[in-house]
Amino acid sequence: MATYLIGTYIACEAPVHAIKVLERLVPSQPTVYWWNVLIRHAVRLRFLEDVLVLYRKMQRFGWKPDHYTFPFVFKACGDLPSFRRGASVHAAVCANGFESNVFVCNAMVAMYGRCGMLDDARQVFDELCVRGIGDVVSWNSIVAAYVQGGNKKNALKMFTRMVDDHRICPDVVSIVNILPVCASLSAWLQGKEIHGFAVRNGLVEDVFVGNAVVDMYAKCGMMDEANKVFERMMVKDVVSWNAMVTGYSQIGRFEDALALFEKMREEKIELNVVTWSAVIAGYAQRDHGYEALDVFRQMQVCGSEPNVVTLVSLLSGCASVGTLLHGKETHSYAIKRILDVDGNDPGDDLMIINGLIDMYAKCKSVKVAQMMFDSIATKEKNVVTWTVMIGGYAQHGEANDALELFSKMLGQEIFIKPNAFTIACALMACSRLAALRLGKQIHCYVLRNQYESMVVFVANCLIDMYSKSGDVDAAQVVFDNMKQRNAVSWTSLMTGYGMHGCGEDALRVFDEMRRAGWMPDGVTFVVVLYACSHTGMVEQGMKYFNSMSDEYGVVPGVEHYACMVDLLGRAGRLDEALKLIEGMPMEPTPIVWVALLSACRLHPNIELGEHAANRLLELESENDGSYTLLSNIYANARRWKDVARIRSLMRHTRIKKRPGCSWVEGKKGTAAFFVGDRSHPLSQEIYKILGDLILRIKAMGYVPETSFALHDVDDEEKGDLLFEHSEKLALAYGILTSPAGAPIRITKNLRVCGDCHTAICYISTIIDHEIILRDSSRFHHIKKGSCSCKGYW
DNA sequence: ATAGGGTTAG
Numbered sequence: 001m002a003t004y005l006i007g008t009y010i011a012c013e014a015p016v017h018a019i020k021v022l023e024r025l026v027p028s029q030p031t032v033y034w035w036n037v038l039i040r041h042a043v044r045l046r047f048l049e050d051v052l053v054l055y056r057k058m059q060r061f062g063w064k065p066d067h068y069t070f071p072f073v074f075k076a077c078g079d080l081p082s083f084r085r086g087a088s089v090h091a092a093v094c095a096n097g098f099e100s101n102v103f104v105c106n107a108m109v110a111m112y113g114r115c116g117m118l119d120d121a122r123q124v125f126d127e128l129c130v131r132g133i134g135d136v137v138s139w140n141s142i143v144a145a146y147v148q149g150g151n152k153k154n155a156l157k158m159f160t161r162m163v164d165d166h167r168i169c170p171d172v173v174s175i176v177n178i179l180p181v182c183a184s185l186s187a188w189l190q191g192k193e194i195h196g197f198a199v200r201n202g203l204v205e206d207v208f209v210g211n212a213v214v215d216m217y218a219k220c221g222m223m224d225e226a227n228k229v230f231e232r233m234m235v236k237d238v239v240s241w242n243a244m245v246t247g248y249s250q251i252g253r254f255e256d257a258l259a260l261f262e263k264m265r266e267e268k269i270e271l272n273v274v275t276w277s278a279v280i281a282g283y284a285q286r287d288h289g290y291e292a293l294d295v296f297r298q299m300q301v302c303g304s305e306p307n308v309v310t311l312v313s314l315l316s317g318c319a320s321v322g323t324l325l326h327g328k329e330t331h332s333y334a335i336k337r338i339l340d341v342d343g344n345d346p347g348d349d350l351m352i353i354n355g356l357i358d359m360y361a362k363c364k365s366v367k368v369a370q371m372m373f374d375s376i377a378t379k380e381k382n383v384v385t386w387t388v389m390i391g392g393y394a395q396h397g398e399a400n401d402a403l404e405l406f407s408k409m410l411g412q413e414i415f416i417k418p419n420a421f422t423i424a425c426a427l428m429a430c431s432r433l434a435a436l437r438l439g440k441q442i443h444c445y446v447l448r449n450q451y452e453s454m455v456v457f458v459a460n461c462l463i464d465m466y467s468k469s470g471d472v473d474a475a476q477v478v479f480d481n482m483k484q485r486n487a488v489s490w491t492s493l494m495t496g497y498g499m500h501g502c503g504e505d506a507l508r509v510f511d512e513m514r515r516a517g518w519m520p521d522g523v524t525f526v527v528v529l530y531a532c533s534h535t536g537m538v539e540q541g542m543k544y545f546n547s548m549s550d551e552y553g554v555v556p557g558v559e560h561y562a563c564m565v566d567l568l569g570r571a572g573r574l575d576e577a578l579k580l581i582e583g584m585p586m587e588p589t590p591i592v593w594v595a596l597l598s599a600c601r602l603h604p605n606i607e608l609g610e611h612a613a614n615r616l617l618e619l620e621s622e623n624d625g626s627y628t629l630l631s632n633i634y635a636n637a638r639r640w641k642d643v644a645r646i647r648s649l650m651r652h653t654r655i656k657k658r659p660g661c662s663w664v665e666g667k668k669g670t671a672a673f674f675v676g677d678r679s680h681p682l683s684q685e686i687y688k689i690l691g692d693l694i695l696r697i698k699a700m701g702y703v704p705e706t707s708f709a710l711h712d713v714d715d716e717e718k719g720d721l722l723f724e725h726s727e728k729l730a731l732a733y734g735i736l737t738s739p740a741g742a743p744i745r746i747t748k749n750l751r752v753c754g755d756c757h758t759a760i761c762y763i764s765t766i767i768d769h770e771i772i773l774r775d776s777s778r779f780h781h782i783k784k785g786s787c788s789c790k791g792y793w
Numbered sequence: 794a795t796a797g798g799g800t801t802a803g
Contacts, residue, residue, distance in 0.1 A: 144794085176794040211795045218796095242796040274797040281798060309798040316799060355799050387800045424801040431802095460802045467803095491803040523803055 032058070036068045043072045051076035052085065067098055071107035078114035086111045087120075102133045106141050113145025121145040139166075140173045152181045156190065170197065172206050179212035183219035191216040195229075204229075211239045218247025223256075238264075242274050249282040257282055271302065277310040284317035292317030293326055308338055308348040315355035324363035331356055346380075354384045361392025383416050391425035394432065402429035403438060420455040427461035434747040434774050436469035437665055443478075460488045467496025470745055470772040470779055487518045494527045500779045501788040503535025522554050529563035533570055534778050536792045541567045558584070562591040569599025570792050574608055590620045597629045598751075601636075609633040624650075624657045625750075635706075662730035662748040666737040673729040682736060690732040694723050697762035705755040727756045727773065735767055743770040751775050757793070761785055 035058040042051045055065065055073050065073070070093055077086035090108060098104045105128050112121035125142040128134040139162040146155035159178045162168045170178075175198055182191035195213050198204045204213065210233045217226035230236070230244055241264050248257035261279055264271060276299040283292035296314050299306065306314075311334050318327035334352050338344060353372060360369035373381075373389045386409045393402035406426040409416065418426070423446060430439035443462055451458045459482050466475035475496045479489060490513035497506035510528055513520065520528070525548050532541030545564055548554045561584050568577040577596055581588055593616040600609030613630040616623060627650050634642040650657070663672040671680060680686065694702075704722050722728075727748050734744035752775040764771055764782045771782040781788035 140794090173794050180795075208795050213795095215796065237795095239796045244796095246797065272796090277797045279797095284798095307797095312798045319799095351799055358800065384800050391800065419800080421800040428802075455801085457802045462802095464802065486802095488803045493803090495803060521803095527803070 032063050032066060032069070035063055036066075036072070039069060039072045043075050046079075048076040048080050052080075055089075064096060065092065066096075067101045067104050070098060070101075070104045074104075074107040074111035078111040086115055086117075090120075090124075099127070100131055100133065102128065102135060102138065105133075106135075106137045109138060109141040109145060113141065113148050116149055118145060118149045118151065134166075136162075136168050136171050136174065139168060140171070140177055143174070143177050147177060147181055152185055155181050156185065156187065169201075170194075172203055172209055175203060176208050176212045179216045183216040186220050188217070188220035188222060191220065205234065207233070207235045207237055207240070210235075211237070211243055214240055215243040215247070218243055218250075221251050223247055223251060223253065238269055238272050238275065241269060242272075242278060245275065246278045249278065249285075254282050254286060271304060273304055273307050273310060276302075276304055277307070277313055280310060280317065281313035284313050284320055287320040289317035289319070289321030289323060289326075293323075306333075306337065308345075308351055311338065312351050312355045315352070315359045319355075319359040319362040322363045324360075324365060327356075327359040327363050330359075350376075350380065350382060350385065354382075354388055357385065357392065358388040361388065361396050364396055366392055366397035378412065379414060381416070383419050383422060386416060387419070387422040387425055390422060391428070394425050394429035399429040399432040402426065403433070403435065417449075420451050420458050423451055423458050424461045427458075427465045431461075431465045431468040433663070433670075434469040434745065435665070435670070436466075436471060436745060439465040439469055456482070456484055456486055456489065460486075460492050463489060463492040463496065467492060467499060468774070470500075470774060470781075472496040472500050472502070485516075487513070487521065487524065490516070490518060491520075491524050491527050494524070494531060498527055498531030498534055498778075499774075500781065501535055501790065501792070503531045503537050503540075506531035506535075507537075507540065520548075520552055520554065522557055522560070525552075525554055525556075526559055526563055529560060529567060533563060533567035534789070534792050536571060536790065538567055538571045538573070558586055558589050558592065561586075561588070562595050565592055566595040566599070569595055570602065572599075572603040574599055574603060574605055578608060578611075588615070590616055590623065593619070594623075594626065594629075597626060601629050601633050604633065604636050606633055606637055606639075621653070622655060624655050627655060628657055658750065660726045660748065660750050660753070662726035662746055664730040664734045664744065664746045666733065671730070671733050673726045673733065675726050676724040677726065677729055680733070682733065685736055686729055686732045689736055690723055690728055693732070693763050693766070694759070696766060697759060700762060700765075702759060702762045705758065722753075722755050723759075725753050725756050727752055728759065731760060731763065731771065734771075735769065738769060740768045743772055746771065746773045748773070748775040751777055752780065752793070757787070761787055 035054065039051055039054050042048075042054060051073060055069070058065065058069075070089065073089050074086065077089060093099055093104055093108065105124055108124045109121045109128075112118070112124065121142060125134070125138060128138050139158065143155050143158050143162075146152070146158060156178065159170075159174065159181075162174070163170060175194060179191060179194060182188065182194065195204075195216070198209050198213065203209045210229065214226045214230050214233075217223070217229065226244060226247055230240060233240060241260065245257045245260050245264075248254065248260065258279070261275070264275065276295065280292045280295050280299075283289070283295060292314060296306070296310070299310070311330060314330050315327065315334075318330055334356070338352055339349055353376060357369045357372050360366070360372065369389065369392050373385065376385065386405070390402045390405050390409070393399065393405060402425065406418075406422070406429070409418065409422070423442060426442055427439060429435070430442065446458060446462070459478055462478045463475045466472065466478060475493055479485070479493050482489060490509060494506045494509045497503070497509060506528070510520070510524070513524075525544065528544050529541050532538070532544065541564070545556065545560065548556060548560070561580065564580055565577045568574070568580065574596075577599060581592060581596065584592075593612045597609055597612040597616060600606075600612060609630060613626050616626045620626075627646055631643050631646040634640075634646065659674050661672060661674050663670050673680065677683075678687075706722070727746055730746045731744065734746065738744055752773060757780065760771055760773065760782055762785070765785040771780075773780040773782065778789065778793060780793065
């Protein structure tokens with residue numbers, strides 16, 4: 001009767017009741033058999049803590065665990081976090097004399113493997129071998145242990161040893177264990193051998209084996225091989241399809257992946273969460289966030305339950321298109337489904353939080369991102385947490401904050417090693433600030449830690465950093481030393497030459513890129529046209545613009561038209577620029593009108609300037625730069641009433657001019673100056689040096705260009721005096737703190753002021769420094785009175 | 794025992 005009751009309770013998956021019955025019968029009736037049955041079912045139902053409770057209880061009631069009990073207990077120990085328990089059960093095995101039982105020992109190897117205790121696993125395994133009782137399951141267990149411990153090389157070594165040295169024939173499990181190892185090591189040759197073995201022994205019929213083979217080829221990028229196996233599989237399941245879909249997606253054949261996805265739907269194969277997540281991730285990785293969101297909607301309609309992977313992919317999609325609204329929706333969904341759910345994997349929570357930080361930063365809510373970042377305890381953060389926040393600051397916040405956070409990361413007590421992504425983000429921040437010294441330090445760090453040789457994009461970031469920090473020669477050296485390059489490498493180098501007024505070099509790099517077999521894309525042409533316009537190569541630029549569609553199949557976008565307006569405008573060909581705009585096949589965006597407006601400032605033309613400014617303000621009424629430009633145009637023509645009108649308009653609409661800010665890398669860190677800044681400790685000396693210099697260059701014939709004095713329309717008190725402009729202050733500080741002969745590197749957030757440019761050229765004749773000035777548009781290398789921009793700025 | 798995920802550059 002009692003055993004009948006126990007059996008019923010187990011069948012109803014109610015082991016708690018079964019245990020109660022069992023306890024009441026103790027110690028008279030039940031046998032070890034019933035304890036074992038109970039334990040087995042508790043394992044099956046994943047009541048892992050209960051397994052250990054039962055294991056202890058049976059001993060308290062005087063029953064000895066046997067060769068049947070131990071494997072289940074080890075199974076539970078392996079899946080529970082505390083590894084101590086496993087070791088104590090190991091001791092019990094020895095105490096009860098089961099250390100020569102192959103079943104028990106195999107389970108022990110597996111348990112130690114799951115707990116990450118590889119040495120213990122290996123020791124038990126070796127003892128099995130010494131006793132000569134190791135079987136294929138033992139070998140599978142030790143291989144699996146190495147796989148789980150991330151030691152893939154050893155896993156493969158053990159597998160080879162089992163086959164070659166011990167002549168043990170792999171079974172289905174062995175193959176399914178080892179093929180993913182081949183896949184992740186890209187060891188397709190060994191994978192192919194194992195595939196052959198599986199074919200000869202009829203194991204490919206097994207759907208698990210077939211899937212593992214397909215996946216191995218797919219992960220090695222051999223989609224044709226994968227497809228052949230896939231086509232021949234008699235039995236396919238959703239895993240087989242998923243392996244193909246992700247395979248295509250990962251080698252960049254997303255179209256094929258989507259086609260298979262469609263086919264799955266046509267053939268009514270039940271899509272699971274993996275399928276949906278893979279498609280969502282595929283779209284997200286290609287910056288197609290809205291498509292990702294749409295697939296997510298379809299997934300919900302189909303009733304498939306999203307999980308962590310789905311949501312993380314979806315967040316990445318929201319981030320890629322910067323859609324805060326959908327990002328917030330996903331956030332609340334994640335709270336309901338993951339973050340507020342008890343007892344889930346803390347690693348999952350972190351993945352979601354990392355995705356959220358990234359999403360908020362990319363949706364320009366850097367403050368929210370920062371709050372989330374700060375809300376995680378330091379010891380919970382991983383390298384991605386740091387990286388997304390550093391990248392968020394670098395791209396959407398203050399680049400300074402990015403660098404501060406990067407150095408904070410390096411100084412953490414529990415050191416988290418930056419990875420290539422982290423380095424890339426830090427270098428981006430350096431690029432924005434032209435922080436050459438820090439950039440060089442990071443370059444050294446990269447060399448010491450062998451990042452560069454591994455990752456093309458780290459080297460590309462270095463090229464970008466050197467290019468934008470005023471050292472094109474260093475950029476060229478990095479480029480020359482690269483073992484592998486891609487289109488971005490070439491384009492980054494071209495940007496460097498273009499910004500430094502070396503248009504011919506930029507075009508030479510373009511030709512070399514073509515000869516090396518790389519196809520230029522839209523971005524490449526922006527860089528080519530930019531280089532032409534900043535060197536005054538109008539005809540060259542027109543030639544490239546006219547050929548890009550026919551010769552290279554790149555249809556000019558609005559950004560290319562803006563480059564052309566800039567090119568013609570800088571050369572003073574304003575009417576042609578206007579004609580080009582009027583003939584554009586698409587609506588001009590603000591960047592086009594800004595280019596025309598700037599040209600009207602450079603080559604004074606009030607009517608056209610007003611036209612451009614009006615169009616611009618229709619599109620973007622909050623652009624402070626356009627007000628400033630127009631006001632400068634009026635000032636240049638001495639139309640003070642119009643200047644005053646613009647000023648009052650700005651005051652009325654509460655549009656503030658972004659303050660000009662310049663910074664310079666001094667011996668002791670970087671010093672930043674705003675217009676009329678007197679906050680620096682050396683302020684007095686700076687103003688004195690500047691006053692002296694101005695007097696001296698005036699004697700040489702320098703005449704202040706007063707039209708630039710009205711640059712700072714919103715703050716008459718501070719900014720009206722030309723010599724208080726931030727770039728002049730930065731120069732004075734540079735002179736004050738640099739050793740004789742050393743170049744002074746100044747960076748300005750806006751365009752350099754025309755009067756400052758003239759003044760600095762004069763000053764360069766009477767000081768012993770080359771001046772390298774980067775503004776928001778390009779570099780000016782100023783030396784002994786002449787500037788590399790040759791007027792094209 | 795097999796399949797899916799976050800951070801990067803011109």
